[in-house]
Amino acid sequence: MTTRTLRRWFVVHKWSSLVCTLFLLIVCVTGLPMLFSEQIWDTFVGDDDPPYEVLPPGTPNASLDTLVEKARAMFPGQIITNVSPMDDEPAVLLSMAPSWQALEEDKKYPDRNSSHWIKFDARTAKVLEQSRPANAPPEPRTWTGLIMGTCTRLHINLFAGLPGALFMGAMGGVFVVSLISGTVLYGRFMKRLPFGAVRRDRASRLTWLDLHNLLGVATLVWALVVGFTGLVNELQRPLFGLWRVTDVRQILKPYANLPVPSQDHLASVQAAFETARKAALGNEVTGLSFPGASFGSPVHYVLWTRGATPLRARLFTPVLVDARTGALTGAYPMPWYLRFLEVSRPLHFGDYGGMPLRILWALLDCVVIGVLVSGVVLWAGKRKIATDARLRALGYALDEGEVSPVSALAKGVS
Amino acid sequence: MKITPPPEGAFSVVSEARGRPQIAVWRWPIALGALTVFGLFSALLGQKGLWLVLSWISLSIPFIVTVVCLLQAWCVPSVKGGRS
Numbered sequence: 001m002t003t004r005t006l007r008r009w010f011v012v013h014k015w016s017s018l019v020c021t022l023f024l025l026i027v028c029v030t031g032l033p034m035l036f037s038e039q040i041w042d043t044f045v046g047d048d049d050p051p052y053e054v055l056p057p058g059t060p061n062a063s064l065d066t067l068v069e070k071a072r073a074m075f076p077g078q079i080i081t082n083v084s085p086m087d088d089e090p091a092v093l094l095s096m097a098p099s100w101q102a103l104e105e106d107k108k109y110p111d112r113n114s115s116h117w118i119k120f121d122a123r124t125a126k127v128l129e130q131s132r133p134a135n136a137p138p139e140p141r142t143w144t145g146l147i148m149g150t151c152t153r154l155h156i157n158l159f160a161g162l163p164g165a166l167f168m169g170a171m172g173g174v175f176v177v178s179l180i181s182g183t184v185l186y187g188r189f190m191k192r193l194p195f196g197a198v199r200r201d202r203a204s205r206l207t208w209l210d211l212h213n214l215l216g217v218a219t220l221v222w223a224l225v226v227g228f229t230g231l232v233n234e235l236q237r238p239l240f241g242l243w244r245v246t247d248v249r250q251i252l253k254p255y256a257n258l259p260v261p262s263q264d265h266l267a268s269v270q271a272a273f274e275t276a277r278k279a280a281l282g283n284e285v286t287g288l289s290f291p292g293a294s295f296g297s298p299v300h301y302v303l304w305t306r307g308a309t310p311l312r313a314r315l316f317t318p319v320l321v322d323a324r325t326g327a328l329t330g331a332y333p334m335p336w337y338l339r340f341l342e343v344s345r346p347l348h349f350g351d352y353g354g355m356p357l358r359i360l361w362a363l364l365d366c367v368v369i370g371v372l373v374s375g376v377v378l379w380a381g382k383r384k385i386a387t388d389a390r391l392r393a394l395g396y397a398l399d400e401g402e403v404s405p406v407s408a409l410a411k412g413v414s
Numbered sequence: 415m416k417i418t419p420p421p422e423g424a425f426s427v428v429s430e431a432r433g434r435p436q437i438a439v440w441r442w443p444i445a446l447g448a449l450t451v452f453g454l455f456s457a458l459l460g461q462k463g464l465w466l467v468l469s470w471i472s473l474s475i476p477f478i479v480t481v482v483c484l485l486q487a488w489c490v491p492s493v494k495g496g497r498s
Contacts, residue, residue: 183443186439186443187436187439187440190439191439195439195441195442195443195483196442196479196480196482196483196486197483197487198483198484198486198487198488199487200487200488207487210487211484214480214483214484215480217442217443217446218446218476218477218479218480219476219480220443220446220447221446221447221450221451222450222454222473222476225450225451225454311458311459311461346458347454347458352457352458352461353457353458353461353466353469353470354466356466356470357457357466357469357470357473360470360473360474360477363474363477364473364476364477367477367480
């Protein structure tokens with residue numbers, strides 16, 4: 001490699017790193033509490049739900065239709081929007097709203113939320129809990145909630161919604177460029193050094209450089225994977241949008257102009273779950289939304305199913321069941337880009353291998369913070385050298401007591 | 415008045431011929447990278463028992479290697495000071 005090419009790589013590394021460093025520092029730091037959010041919530045806020053009734057093992061679940069009827073009886077005149085069995089508790093969550101139109105209008109007012117939910121015991125069909133009514137005084141904010149909320153939003157979109165998410169995605173892309181160019185430079189810098197050497201008997205700049213190289217190369221692959229999957233995650237809204245305007249629109253075309261039927265005359269919800277389970281064989285059904293939901297069909301139950309094996313559990317397949325007749329319309333596997341997105345999520349979150357994996361994620365994250373900080377120190381030091389040289393050229397005598405970085409640097413490399 | 419150009423980057427002075435063969439530079443990075451990839455995917459694809467343990471072990475090796483190198487640099491009196 002000629003010095004010229006190398007210099008180009010250096011420029012690429014410097015600028016790509018400068019562009020993304022601040023944002024990477026933000027995501028690295030805010031990512032740490034997010035890794036342990038479950039534990040943090042449990043420790044500081046806790047769970048005040050009453051324990052589940054102890055029933056003999058093998059007690060069958062109540063029919064979902066019973067829950068639907070109960071919910072309707074509790075809120076006559078309202079609509080049910082979603083039925084979601086919880087996967088880690090024997091409970092079913094039913095979401096309701098005054099009407100689809102009310103939900104649509106909510107979007108115009110950020111502080112309005114007309115939807116609410118009821119949590120049922122899946123086995124006894126007893127009401128366990130209800131969301132706070134809209135006119136109740138807001139729940140007191142906890143420090144935990146405030147801190148976790150701030151971290152999550154900073155991490156995902158810097159409080160700036162979709163533009164923020166796309167911006168952070170772009171920063172993820174720049175980070176990948178910086179990692180690749182950094183790797184090229186590593187190969188050159190380390191030609192005369194054994195792996196992992198950190199020279200401490202020379203200029204401090206060389207110590208920082210060696211540190212940057214060591215920390216960077218040790219976490220290189222992890223950072224590439226987490227950085228790239230982070231970028232993919234930031235694209236989820238555009239990718240889902242793309243799917244909606246292409247495949248989904250095509251599938252729903254024959255039904256698009258039909259009126260939404262009244263919820264009093266719909267086919268059985270329980271039967272729709274069974275139908276979906278059969279249509280996507282080997283999958284479990286994770287939820288159902290009622291006809292009329294935005295992005296859904298006016299006449300279909302949309303059921304979300306997912307695979308049962310560990311990897312396939314991340315791949316969702318929607319199933320459409322005609323809510324007027326209960327007949328299956330079809331199961332629609334997602335396009336490749338959404339499958340890719342879904343498989344890439346765990347690789348970003350580190351939530352798929354128990355607590356030890358989360359701890360490793362946190363440790364590697366801290367090492368990456370070390371790479372960022374040492375990179376900034378190197379860049380700032382370099383600027384100081386350039387400034388000193390210019391000042392000297394202009395005739396300013398610099399303090400001789402201080403080791404001149406220029407000579408130290410020259411000594412270090414010769 | 416003459417303004418001297420800023421000093422060259424550290425790399426520009428080193429001559430290509432004097433370095434180690436490229437493969438020696440990459441031996442450790444490739445090994446650590448391979449361990450990372452194995453660790454990431456053994457937990458993702460296996461997700462149970464032994465695969466999880468293998469994942470924890472292989473992902474912790476890059477971290478442990480880093481810590482060992484740092485300890486060597488800061489605790490062992492400088493014998494590993496490079497070869498120039």
